[in-house]
Amino acid sequence: MSHHIVEFKDVFFRYPDGTEALRGVSFRITHGESVGVVGANGAGKSTLLQHMNGYLLPSSGTVIVGDLPVTAKSRREIRRKVGIVFQNPDDQFFMPTVFDDVAFGPLNLGLDEAAVRERVLRALTTVSSLDLQDKPPHHLSCGQKSAVAIASVMAMEPDILAMDEPAANLDPRSRRLLIGLLKTFRHSKIVASHDLDLILDVCERCIVIGNGRVVADGPSGRILTDKSLLEANSLELPLSLQRR
Amino acid sequence: MTFDERYFDIGRLDRLSYGQTLVHRLDPRAKVIATFLFLLTVVSYPKYEIVALAPLFLYPVLLMTLGEIPVRFIMRKVLFVSPFAVFIGIFNPLLDPGTFAVLPGVHVSAGWISFASILLKFALTISAALLLIATTSFPGVCHALRRLGFPALFVSQLLFLYRYLFVLAEEAMRIIRARDMRSFGRRGTGMRVFGRVVGILFLRTVDRAERVYYAMLSRGFAGDIPSLRRSRMAPADLMFLLLMAVFLSGLRFFPVTEGIGRMAQEMFG
DSSP states (O other): OOOOOEEEEEEEEEOTTSOEEEEEEEEEEOTTOEEEEEESTTSSHHHHHHHHTTSSOOSEEEEEETTEEOOTTTHHHHHHHEEEEOSSHHHHOOSSSHHHHHHHHHHHTTOOHHHHHHHHHHHHHHTTOGGGTTOOGGGSOHHHHHHHHHHHHHTTOOSEEEEESTTTTOOHHHHHHHHHHHHHOOSEEEEEOSOHHHHHHHOSEEEEEETTEEEEEEEHHHHTTOHHHHHHTTOOOOGGGOOO | OOHHHHHHHHHHHHHHTTOOSHHHHSOHHHHHHHHHHHHHHHHHSOTTOOGGGGGGGHHHHHHHHHTTOOHHHHHHHHHHHHHHHHHHHTTHHHHOOSEEEEETTEEEEHHHHHHHHHHHHHHHHHHHHHHHHHHHOHHHHHHHHHHTTOOHHHHHHHHHHHHHHHHHHHHHHHHHHHHHHHOOTTTTOSHHHHHHHHHHHHHHHHHHHHHHHHHHHHTTOOSSOOOOOOOOOOHHHHHHHHHHHHHHHHHHHSOHHHHHHHHHHHHHO
16 A cells, blocks of 8 residues: 655745745655654644645645645545644544544544444544543543544544644653554554654654754654754753663 | 632533433433423513412422432522523512502512512523533533524534633633732732733634634534434433423413412312
């Protein structure tokens, strides 16, 4: 299967206020790869993710998902393929109960009742939150909310999973569970994060973004040990690699 | 009550709806229709009616008992919104001073009677509405409305109101805490700061709305909020509606209270 591909070809993006967020980003992520995207605050990570399912369209250049270029027309099709998990689960979790929220995507795909039910239960089982299904979101903890947010995207069975800061707000144990969970997914994964240890654990490849450009792209093992490269981009060595 | 406590009290109403009693298990649509009929009946009584309204309290009391809803909680909530009703009716005694009845020694004016009638109708309608939510849950009511043919836009607005009420309250709580922590004594709690707090809350809300919409689009949103059919009208639900209709029309069209009074007179008099 060669269609789970994300390719950025010389992508530029300028916000309406004139900020140039992306200035010629090019990379290619192939099937089943898991890629970490790191960079300083404001380097363009979130903007990059928002290009992956056509929420933002490039000012110039192309984004290709599978074999489709992302355009205003192909957006709906693309959104079936790329699932995005947001940084703040409250933004993503908009239905009144866990079950309804996870069912929202599959129902929009036009599946029938039995199929929706099956997908919801499977997705909730994957993130071990089955017992939360009738709870309203304001009675959940932050860790539970982010598990549900992941389930709600998994239920759409996307080919590619993109996540923005998935471990922010999680306590160490929930973070550890999340890392374990991410490792079991065989999707192509793109994880934007400042949590370099998480990236080192989950992603075999790492892209460093700085000032809207790709500064470095290579195996996580090499990039995340390159102290001078990291420090030049407001990052530092992953904690697990720092000697005290 | 501080802001924090008041906020956590909102959540209590829908925690009650997790119950598993007979009333909770009725189809939400049946309960919505029953409540609607009840409200219609209550407001259909004429302006000076008091006596005939009394037996209608049977409905909220039964619902509370069967649904295991704490009476004091519902009464507190009813009291909490009661100023609205009081202000609507408070001038009636002045505007309508004609004598309505003469109790030994006291002239009761028609205005007082209609004021009392307003308060009774208010207590009946509000407690019925609260009980509907406490036994059905707010989203349950919304989905019932959608399936009864209410427009999608209207129902999704209601659902969002419910969902983001809590998020917004939390946001407001954080801003207010941050303000209180750095304002000493009176300084910093004045109107000008308050205005800015509201402004910030508004801006944050707009930002959030945009992110939520993005999240919805990412999951294939195309205008209608879909819902799974999770219930079917069972014989028990139809029975409940039938009983409700008989109960309400019986009270409305036959002078039940008067009848009971007559009977008592005959038995004891």
